[in-house]
Amino acid sequence: MTKRPITGGCQCGxxxxxxxxxxxxPHLCHCRMCQKAAGNYFMPLAGARREDIVITRGEPGWFHSSDIVRRGFCRDCGTPLFFDDVTRDGMAVTLGSLDDPSRYKPVSEDSVESRVSFVAEWAGARQKVTEDDFSAHEIKAIRDSNHQHPDRDTDVWPMEDDSG
Incomplete structure (x- = not known):
């Protein structure tokens, strides 16, 4: 019996x-960065070793949401495709970008401390807080190097560095 291939891509191809x-x-991430990257209340993700993810057409664009995390997307249509923690060996793909997203049912919800109040718990999924997935050092590195626009209007973008 042949294993079904796992393929996916962006909305425009x-x-x-x-x-x-x-x-x-396979999990749902509720962190604020994933909410913004997905334009949704959570981001469905699952992981693989980086070398086992092969781009077969085009090249994704990349945005470093922090110094240690970059997010891959289609430059043409904007579809979010990848979550890459550059300090680890693996990378995650967005489950909605799979050709068969029903193949992977989420087993956990991550960063539940950021879950939007009216989004119900996923039945049967582990509920994990951010500290379950990242060390204090990684959380600090992400927080200290956050490149995401703040959740408010700004007069200037990119924001000027106040530290100097």
Whole structure:
């Protein structure tokens, strides 16, 4: 019996990928960065080793949401595709960008301390707070190097550095 290929891509088809292993840890992330990156209340993700994710068409754009995390997306249509913690060996793909998103049911909800109050708990999924997934050092590195626009209007962008 042949294993079904794991493939996916963006909405317009400019970026396509194939994953050469089964995905691990399908989950919903509720952190504020994932909310903004998805334009949604949470981001569905699952991981693979970086070398097992093969881009088969086009090239994703990348945005460093912090110094240690970059997010891959289609430059043409804006579809979020990847979450890459550059300090680790793996990378995550957005489950909605899979050709068969029903293949992976989330097993946990992460960063539940940021879950929007009217979004119900996913039945049967582990509920994890941010500290369950990242060390205090990683959380500090992300917080201290946050490149995300604040949740308010600003007169200047990018914001000027006040530290100097």
């Amino acid at each position: 400019a970026v396509r990928y194939r994953i050469e292993q089964e995905l691990t840890n």
